[in-house]
Amino acid sequence: MNIHEYQAKQIFAKYGVPTPRGIVANTADQAVRNAAELGGKIWVVKAQIHAGGRGLGGGVKLARSLDEVGEFASQILGMTLVTHQTGPEGKLVQKVYIEEGADIKDELYLGVVLDRAKEMPVIMASTQGGMEIENVAHDNPEKIIKVAVDPAIGFQGFHGRELVFGLGITDPAEQKKFISFASKLYKLYMENDAEMIEINPLIKTGAGDFLALDGKMGFDDSALGRHPDIEDMRDISEEDADEREASRYGLSYISLDGEIGCMVNGAGLAMGTMDTINYMGGTPANFLDVGGKANAETVAKGFEIILKNPKVKAIFVNIFGGIVRCDRIANGILEATKMVNVHVPVIVRLDGTNAPEAAEILKNANIPNVIAATDLADGAAKAVAAAKGE
Amino acid sequence: MSILVNKDTKVIVQGFTGKEGSFHAEQCLAYGTKIVGGVTPNKGGQEHLGKPVFNTVSEAVKATGATVSMIFVPPAFVADAVMEAADAGIELAVVITEGAPVRDMQAAKAYATKHNMKTIGPNCPGIITAEECKIGIMPGMIFKKGHVGLISKSGTLTYEGANQVCREGFGISTAVGIGGDPIIGLSYKQLLPMFEADPETHAIVMIGEIGGDLEIQAAKFIKEHITKPVVAFIAGQTAPKGKRMGHAGAIVSGGAGTAKEKMDALEAAGVKVVVSPAEIGKAIAEVL
Numbered sequence: 001m002n003i004h005e006y007q008a009k010q011i012f013a014k015y016g017v018p019t020p021r022g023i024v025a026n027t028a029d030q031a032v033r034n035a036a037e038l039g040g041k042i043w044v045v046k047a048q049i050h051a052g053g054r055g056l057g058g059g060v061k062l063a064r065s066l067d068e069v070g071e072f073a074s075q076i077l078g079m080t081l082v083t084h085q086t087g088p089e090g091k092l093v094q095k096v097y098i099e100e101g102a103d104i105k106d107e108l109y110l111g112v113v114l115d116r117a118k119e120m121p122v123i124m125a126s127t128q129g130g131m132e133i134e135n136v137a138h139d140n141p142e143k144i145i146k147v148a149v150d151p152a153i154g155f156q157g158f159h160g161r162e163l164v165f166g167l168g169i170t171d172p173a174e175q176k177k178f179i180s181f182a183s184k185l186y187k188l189y190m191e192n193d194a195e196m197i198e199i200n201p202l203i204k205t206g207a208g209d210f211l212a213l214d215g216k217m218g219f220d221d222s223a224l225g226r227h228p229d230i231e232d233m234r235d236i237s238e239e240d241a242d243e244r245e246a247s248r249y250g251l252s253y254i255s256l257d258g259e260i261g262c263m264v265n266g267a268g269l270a271m272g273t274m275d276t277i278n279y280m281g282g283t284p285a286n287f288l289d290v291g292g293k294a295n296a297e298t299v300a301k302g303f304e305i306i307l308k309n310p311k312v313k314a315i316f317v318n319i320f321g322g323i324v325r326c327d328r329i330a331n332g333i334l335e336a337t338k339m340v341n342v343h344v345p346v347i348v349r350l351d352g353t354n355a356p357e358a359a360e361i362l363k364n365a366n367i368p369n370v371i372a373a374t375d376l377a378d379g380a381a382k383a384v385a386a387a388k389g390e
Numbered sequence: 391m392s393i394l395v396n397k398d399t400k401v402i403v404q405g406f407t408g409k410e411g412s413f414h415a416e417q418c419l420a421y422g423t424k425i426v427g428g429v430t431p432n433k434g435g436q437e438h439l440g441k442p443v444f445n446t447v448s449e450a451v452k453a454t455g456a457t458v459s460m461i462f463v464p465p466a467f468v469a470d471a472v473m474e475a476a477d478a479g480i481e482l483a484v485v486i487t488e489g490a491p492v493r494d495m496q497a498a499k500a501y502a503t504k505h506n507m508k509t510i511g512p513n514c515p516g517i518i519t520a521e522e523c524k525i526g527i528m529p530g531m532i533f534k535k536g537h538v539g540l541i542s543k544s545g546t547l548t549y550e551g552a553n554q555v556c557r558e559g560f561g562i563s564t565a566v567g568i569g570g571d572p573i574i575g576l577s578y579k580q581l582l583p584m585f586e587a588d589p590e591t592h593a594i595v596m597i598g599e600i601g602g603d604l605e606i607q608a609a610k611f612i613k614e615h616i617t618k619p620v621v622a623f624i625a626g627q628t629a630p631k632g633k634r635m636g637h638a639g640a641i642v643s644g645g646a647g648t649a650k651e652k653m654d655a656l657e658a659a660g661v662k663v664v665v666s667p668a669e670i671g672k673a674i675a676e677v678l
Contacts, residue, residue, distance in 0.1 A: 151497060221638070268542070
């Protein structure tokens with residue numbers, strides 16, 4: 001789960017990670033009141049969406065008067081912001097964050113992610129703040145300092161020294177401030193079961209202070225149960241409605257661009273099914289894992305969600321029955337076709353436990369829309385042909 | 391011969407009396423697995439499925455001599471269960487549970503490694519040595535005895551692969567579902583040399599997916615150390631970037647961990663890489 005910048009900064013503040021002062025607003029009037037409350041002469045009006053690259057897309061504006069705050073806030077609120085991370089459809093801006101202007105001397109980068117190879121969190125820092133870290137990693141990998149921290153010992157002095165000397169921070173007072181900043185960030189990463197934190201840019205002010213000018217955080221979904229305060233920060237308007245609807249039924253769904261709807265048990269086989277359709281010259285319309293409990297209700301729900309997509313010309317149901325017997329799944333599919341009006345051809349491949357019985361059930365039901373397949377290759381080929389109207 | 395488990399392996403079940411634990415323990419017993427008991431706190435002294443129940447893993451190990459534990463406890467208790475098993479001298483923990491927090495697994499795996507305990511999973515179908523010992527939730531009947539070893543991040547792709555191998559007239563020595571979480575126990579790199587050393591295994595099927603770099607590490611290892619033929623499939627060639635594809639670890643982040651880079655690395659290591667899982671059986675027939 002991801003959260004907004006203003007929410008990440010609330011967590012930062014709780015842990016003493018310095019940020020500029022700011023207040024979130026839903027309307028332009030509120031934005032002006034927030035700016036007045038913050039005081040000062042310069043404010044930044046920032047669109048709150050779950051995507052990076054907001055500045056280039058026109059979602060971050062510097063205001064030099066309260067009038068400008070109001071003007072920019074009304075421009076940004078309600079706009080559909082398109083950045084390189086939102087996809088071409090963009091994201092609707094519903095909140096702006098009004099922040100006091102900062103005196104920027106240097107722009108740095110600081111992040112914490114899980115290093116899957118080392119199996120521990122790694123702190124990443126760079127002097128190339130304000131740039132896409134993936135681009136820095138690609139073009140100037142030596143400009144990224146990586147310090148892995150073993151949770152068994154926690155953040156130690158040497159981790160901090162590796163960071164500041166790596167970044168070329170030489171003033172002892174600044175070193176102390178940066179190390180304190182990084183150690184607090186590590187602490188909040190661990191204590192909140194974060195999956196990633198990214199501060200880009202982290203700035204050094206003229207006075208030699210370090211501030212988180214931006215803040216991005218993502219969390220381990222499996223650990224949200226023990227962080228109700230973070231679960232409360234969920235913004236459902238940022239999530240795909242169909243994906244959410246699917247997850248309520250224990251289905252894992254992701255929509256794609258193609259024409260063949262897929263319903264599969266198991267995430268690996270679901271991906272493998274998409275790959276096979278592609279290999280045979282078709283295009284998958286979605287990823288859908290019905291999980292270990294494929295029954296009439298979940299299959300019906302799956303059909304319903306797949307068919308919401310008007311591009312879908314055929315559906316490939318690919319189930320490898322293990323503990324769940326195929327004859328039961330076959331009956332579930334028949335039930336589901338009664339519950340949902342399935343107007344496209346449905347290619348059904350059921351393999352594994354009791355597959356011959358399942359094939360018999362489908363054959364006897366004799367539904368014109370339902371086409372039986374013998375294996376994965378056969379099913380994918382039939383689905384591709386059906387989508388082409390063959 | 392086989393790897394890690396066989397007909398003599400003594401197994402206990404943590405979370406023995408729960409719904410999932412009971413159901414699958416019963417299936418494993420029916421398959422012939424030597425389940426010698428189970429652990430459920432506060433149910434020690436009872437009998438379940440005709441086997442003794444213990445309050446702690448340590449008691450269970452002392453009383454039964456079990457060396458392997460199959461773990462079915464709820465996600466929040468997985469780390470505790472794995473560490474308890476390691477502490478009690480279990481040699482291999484097979485963690486079936488899905489949804490354990492990453493931070494918990496990090497700590498549990500570090501502790502297990504310190505105690506020389508191997509771990510399989512979490513979020514996996516388990517391990518099966520065909521017609522001898524099934525420790526997990528896979529349908530036993532599709533694994534006919536034979537000479538192909540199988541390592542897979544995905545449960546149903548394990549079944550798909552095994553089924554094709556058997557339909558081509560070959561069989562399985564041992565199949566291991568290693569799970570698709572960001573931090574897992576045994577991986578390709580540890581399992582490949584076991585199959586290389588096993589005289590009963592003549593070829594290896596390796597099924598991977600997007601995310602992380604375990605398959606890249608495997609490719610390097612295969613190039614230098616594996617002489618037996620390897621067939622590989624990597625799921626997620628058509629997966630969009632930045633989206634988590636069902637498994638917690640199946641995500642292309644920052645452009646890294648794509649199917650293409652993994653397939654290229656494996657191909658360069660001399661592995662027969664197939665583009666669709668439908669080709670696994672045929673590919674095995676070609677290399678054997």
